[in-house]
Amino acid sequence: MCGIYQNGIAHFFYLKDRQxxxxxGFLEETIxxxxxxxxxxxxxxxxxxxxxxxxxxxxxxxxxMVQTERLVYEYEKRDEEGNVIGMSRAIDGVDIxxxxxxFIAILGHNGSGKSTLAKHMNAILVPTEGTMWVDGKDxxxxxxxxxxxQSAGMVFQNPDNQIIGTVVEEDxxxxxxxxxxxxxxxxxxxxxxxxxxxxxxYRHHSPNKLSGGQKQRVAIAGVxxxxxxxxxxxxxxxxxxPVGRKEVLKTVQKLREKKHVTVxxxxxxxxxxxxxxxxxxxxxxxxxxxxxxREVFAQVxxxxxxxxxxxxxxxxxxxLRKKGLEIPAGILKKEELVDAICRLx
Amino acid sequence: MSIxxxxxxxxxxxxxxxxxxxxxxxxxxxxxxxxxGLIGHTGSGKSTLIQHLNGLVKxxxxxxxxEGRNIYEEGxxxxxxxxxxxxxxxxxxxxxxxxxxxxxxxxxxKNQGLSPEECKARALEALKLVGLKExxxKASPFELSGGQKRRVAIAGVxxxxxxxxxxxxxxxxxxPKGRDDILDQIAYLHKQSDLTVILVSHSxxxxxxxxxxxxxxxxxxVQYNGKPVEVFAHxxxxxxxxxxxxxxxxxxxxxxxxxxDVKTNITTIEEAAEEIMHALEKRK
Numbered sequence: 072m073c074g075i076y077q078n079g080i081a082h083f084f085y086l087k088d089r090q091x092x093x094x095x096g097f098l099e100e101t102i103x104x105x106x107x108x109x110x111x112x113x114x115x116x117x118x119x120x121x122x123x124x125x126x127x128x129x130x131x132x133x134x135x136m137v138q139t140e141r142l143v144y145e146y147e148k149r150d151e152e153g154n155v156i157g158m159s160r161a162i163d164g165v166d167i168x169x170x171x172x173x174f175i176a177i178l179g180h181n182g183s184g185k186s187t188l189a190k191h192m193n194a195i196l197v198p199t200e201g202t203m204w205v206d207g208k209d210x211x212x213x214x215x216x217x218x219x220x221q222s223a224g225m226v227f228q229n230p231d232n233q234i235i236g237t238v239v240e241e242d243x244x245x246x247x248x249x250x251x252x253x254x255x256x257x258x259x260x261x262x263x264x265x266x267x268x269x270x271x272x273y274r275h276h277s278p279n280k281l282s283g284g285q286k287q288r289v290a291i292a293g294v295x296x297x298x299x300x301x302x303x304x305x306x307x308x309x310x311x312x313p314v315g316r317k318e319v320l321k322t323v324q325k326l327r328e329k330k331h332v333t334v335x336x337x338x339x340x341x342x343x344x345x346x347x348x349x350x351x352x353x354x355x356x357x358x359x360x361x362x363x364x365r366e367v368f369a370q371v372x373x374x375x376x377x378x379x380x381x382x383x384x385x386x387x388x389x390x391l392r393k394k395g396l397e398i399p400a401g402i403l404k405k406e407e408l409v410d411a412i413c414r415l416x
Numbered sequence: 417m418s419i420x421x422x423x424x425x426x427x428x429x430x431x432x433x434x435x436x437x438x439x440x441x442x443x444x445x446x447x448x449x450x451x452x453g454l455i456g457h458t459g460s461g462k463s464t465l466i467q468h469l470n471g472l473v474k475x476x477x478x479x480x481x482x483e484g485r486n487i488y489e490e491g492x493x494x495x496x497x498x499x500x501x502x503x504x505x506x507x508x509x510x511x512x513x514x515x516x517x518x519x520x521x522x523x524x525x526k527n528q529g530l531s532p533e534e535c536k537a538r539a540l541e542a543l544k545l546v547g548l549k550e551x552x553x554k555a556s557p558f559e560l561s562g563g564q565k566r567r568v569a570i571a572g573v574x575x576x577x578x579x580x581x582x583x584x585x586x587x588x589x590x591x592p593k594g595r596d597d598i599l600d601q602i603a604y605l606h607k608q609s610d611l612t613v614i615l616v617s618h619s620x621x622x623x624x625x626x627x628x629x630x631x632x633x634x635x636x637x638v639q640y641n642g643k644p645v646e647v648f649a650h651x652x653x654x655x656x657x658x659x660x661x662x663x664x665x666x667x668x669x670x671x672x673x674x675x676x677d678v679k680t681n682i683t684t685i686e687e688a689a690e691e692i693m694h695a696l697e698k699r700k
Contacts, residue, residue, distance in 0.1 A: 180594065181589075181590060182561040282457060309589045310588055310589075311618065312457040312658045313618065313660035314655065339591050339595075341592070378593030378594065380593075390686075394693055405663065409670040409674060412671060413675075
């Protein structure tokens, strides 16, 4: 048997009868992995009289949506006159691996490097050392720039800084228009993404008349309309009231379910993280903790060392346990705690 | 009595197409030495309201009394008012501009016309109060972390020795430790120096923990005004206007629904733990 990767699909042939099967995504990973090892030795091969980069192909197939290898980002420190007085490492040897469709949360105190990391995900910054791949594409390669930016969309903290249109639907259409999407399709995308974030009835409104949560949902719709595979949200709820915060998180959850978008959420609110598949904690440019929310939030003291916290429910559960109640460790949701208390007797 | 608002109205861009009635008939009293939490959804009028407190924005109608005197009467010493009511805006670190931390904090007192020595003494005092380490005093404010910058900005207001400190979301965007540090420091100042504090926040947990009284704004009006337990008892109504109760309040309501005999007027973790223990013991 032999394999080849082309146009995002891995083709496998039985050499005898040239019968081929196609694999897209992560189906039959084991066969593919074995083939991968065999093929990795050759970088380019000819397929259908075209030269195909095998390595890049395999990388794309097996790699996560966002992956880094020993990522380092350094910037120059300058004095008042603008002379370079030294280098500072904002990110120092970070390895992360985010699979397609996952919900990943990144926690860390102010200045821990999480926003710098996020800016690498759509090539606003490129690594000083190491590599970052987004959807299998190396962000350092200028040729990949537009593809990378189309794969990973960003939503920032302050909705006022990212809304430019004077009418909601125009703002949402701005992204796809810049990508050169045909007009008819722009409109269908605008409609679809506004529906996805629950803002379709505001399509003719002016963005500045909306609440913070609504503005942030419009900003998310603007990203969704570019049809990214991955959305990076950098503290999207920091400026919102409690209901606005809930709206945004619900929207993100819905996008994951309906469009299978990969979500990377950076936040200071521990409660927003409990549904994540994986949590990364950053400190001084390093990833210092990694695991499921339950694993991470079980280590209250360690988190406090990194200037972080745990959800209120978890604090209350811990307190009750210390007072002698038999409540399991690692409670993250209020339903779990209520359940545990009601079971006592 | 320190601040009193009587039938205060404010209309933006009156007479134009953009006219908006931002504050409607506000009547409030904030006694001296109180720690008040001001909450409301985005666009509810909180920020507009606090800008009235030191006369930055002039009410369209109504009166605002500071220490018994209407600040809108002719010849009122506005400068004096601004020295006494210190306002810390959202993202105050954006307003840092001097070459080093010390000079930045001195800017306020310098404008009050104090001597350089007095300015420096006050700046030192303020920087100590916000808990900034001495090694940063000569650093450029732009080299500091987000939390440190914000402390410097708050110190800049404290150096003017205000009697009332108004903070508009002082913890937005800070990590949990930075959040707790700043709020603990403010609570400490409040106790130490009898400072009146008006805290605007979107975190119901923070408000429940620190405030003596909560004022809830909705559509330019005061919807609730009372002790945290009283205000958060209206959690269903609060949700309708973009707010919520602290997470523990919801837990207590759920427990009650499940048949555990607990009080639901609980707003902090410590109270909740005690009440749950108490209820469980009663059941035995």
